[in-house]
Amino acid sequence: MNSISTQVSRPLQARKGYMGIYIHYPFCYQKCDYCDFYSEGIGPGKSDIEQELFDTYKKEFFLRLENSADLRDRKIDTIFMGGGTPSKASAENWNNLLSFFKKELNVTEDVEISLEANPEDLSSEFLIGLKQAGINRLNVGVQTRNHKDLHFLGRHYEKDKYEKIGEILSQSPIERVGIDLMYGMPDSNEDDFWKDLEYFTNLQLKHISLYSLTLEKGTAYSRNVKDKKTKAPNEEMQREILELLPRKMQDLGYIWYEVSNYCKENEFSRHNLKYWTYEPYLGLGPGAHGFLDNKRYGNPRNSSAYLKKPGAAVSEPVSPREEIALSLFRLFLPISLPSYLDAFLQKDKEQILKIISRFKERDLCEWDGNTFQWKQNALFLLDDLILELVSES
Numbered sequence: 001m002n003s004i005s006t007q008v009s010r011p012l013q014a015r016k017g018y019m020g021i022y023i024h025y026p027f028c029y030q031k032c033d034y035c036d037f038y039s040e041g042i043g044p045g046k047s048d049i050e051q052e053l054f055d056t057y058k059k060e061f062f063l064r065l066e067n068s069a070d071l072r073d074r075k076i077d078t079i080f081m082g083g084g085t086p087s088k089a090s091a092e093n094w095n096n097l098l099s100f101f102k103k104e105l106n107v108t109e110d111v112e113i114s115l116e117a118n119p120e121d122l123s124s125e126f127l128i129g130l131k132q133a134g135i136n137r138l139n140v141g142v143q144t145r146n147h148k149d150l151h152f153l154g155r156h157y158e159k160d161k162y163e164k165i166g167e168i169l170s171q172s173p174i175e176r177v178g179i180d181l182m183y184g185m186p187d188s189n190e191d192d193f194w195k196d197l198e199y200f201t202n203l204q205l206k207h208i209s210l211y212s213l214t215l216e217k218g219t220a221y222s223r224n225v226k227d228k229k230t231k232a233p234n235e236e237m238q239r240e241i242l243e244l245l246p247r248k249m250q251d252l253g254y255i256w257y258e259v260s261n262y263c264k265e266n267e268f269s270r271h272n273l274k275y276w277t278y279e280p281y282l283g284l285g286p287g288a289h290g291f292l293d294n295k296r297y298g299n300p301r302n303s304s305a306y307l308k309k310p311g312a313a314v315s316e317p318v319s320p321r322e323e324i325a326l327s328l329f330r331l332f333l334p335i336s337l338p339s340y341l342d343a344f345l346q347k348d349k350e351q352i353l354k355i356i357s358r359f360k361e362r363d364l365c366e367w368d369g370n371t372f373q374w375k376q377n378a379l380f381l382l383d384d385l386i387l388e389l390v391s392e393s
């Protein structure tokens with residue numbers, strides 16, 4: 001089975017003049033064993049430095065403004081609060097920060113404002129506060145409803161919240177709700193994953209991200225696997241699930257738009273689409289990444305260092321060809337490829353188009369000289385195909 005309908009009326013086009021904002025809130029209830037994001041487990045309460053951190057986001061903003069004066073000219077159409085667990089910070093602090101951006105920058109009327117949350121923080125009072133702050137999209141890190149698997153992942157979970165998660169999400173005052181699920185834990189039962197998926201798709205959630213458990217360098221989980229203290233992910237199960245997902249999700253009314261991401265019609269994460277379509281974004285906070293003036297930067301993964309020196313990021317110029325290959329070609333949507341190549345590449349266009357023609361001959365994609373789209377059979381070869389796009393000939 002090759003063709004997956006994406007129900008998208010127009011191929012994606014390159015855009016200029018827009019920018020997103022990403023804010024990293026680095027605290028969580030507890031550090032999950034598999035997680036390689038910068039985050040610190042601090043237990044049930046609030047962080048002692050929450051207020052100071054929110055003040056420092058603003059300081060970093062002004063420092064970045066000094067180096068990229070055109071920030072004020074760009075249209076801000078997405079703001080994303082990620083982490084860590086941003087739902088651990090107060091709605092009042094998010095409200096205040098969002099008002100600050102609206103005052104300082106050209107934020108569009110229809111801006112998408114997303115916040116990542118964990119189930120333990122989802123009280124109706126808090127959700128109402130978030131909605132009043134202007135947050136119009138919520139993404140909840142559920143991962144699985146199986147307690148044994150949550151325990152294996154080293155995740156904090158509150159039984160009561162997990163049992164009522166369907167009710168909580170369907171009653172959310174913020175209508176655009178998405179979740180993350182994870183599959184392929186070593187002792188998982190595949191049926192549990194399909195049951196979870198059915199449970200959440202029955203709620204008609206707008207967005208579902210489906211990730212396989214992976215070994216990320218530097219995490220407790222990867223060290224434990226290396227030391228043979230625990231088992232590696234079940235790759236056979238992961239492959240089976242990955243192969244079945246696109247068709248299954250399509251039958252359930254979801255569009256497959258990126259390797260691990262599905263949504264209802266027009267319910268893409270517009271912010272995450274920026275990462276895959278080479279659009280700039282201002283990253284603020286310890287451990288945040290940003291992409292401005294064709295340079296990527298990464299802030300220190302240490303909140304004390306960040307508070308002392310908020311603008312001290314490491315910056316790297318990027319090769320546009322590599323960036324385009326590594327981001328755009330993760331999308332499974334139809335893409336107006338020339339629009340991206342013309343907008344972002346000074347050279348290498350011909351080479352890329354030659355490689356795309358070879359992909360077409362191998363029946364890996366649809367390509368008519370304007371619109372490009374992967375076929376599903378490219379999925380398991382994707383890393384190698386992207387490497388071919390990066391290589392010289």
Ligand code: SF4
Binds near residue numbers: 037
């Ligand atoms: S809750 Fe999320 S960000 Fe925090 S440690 Fe777990 S996976 Fe990482």
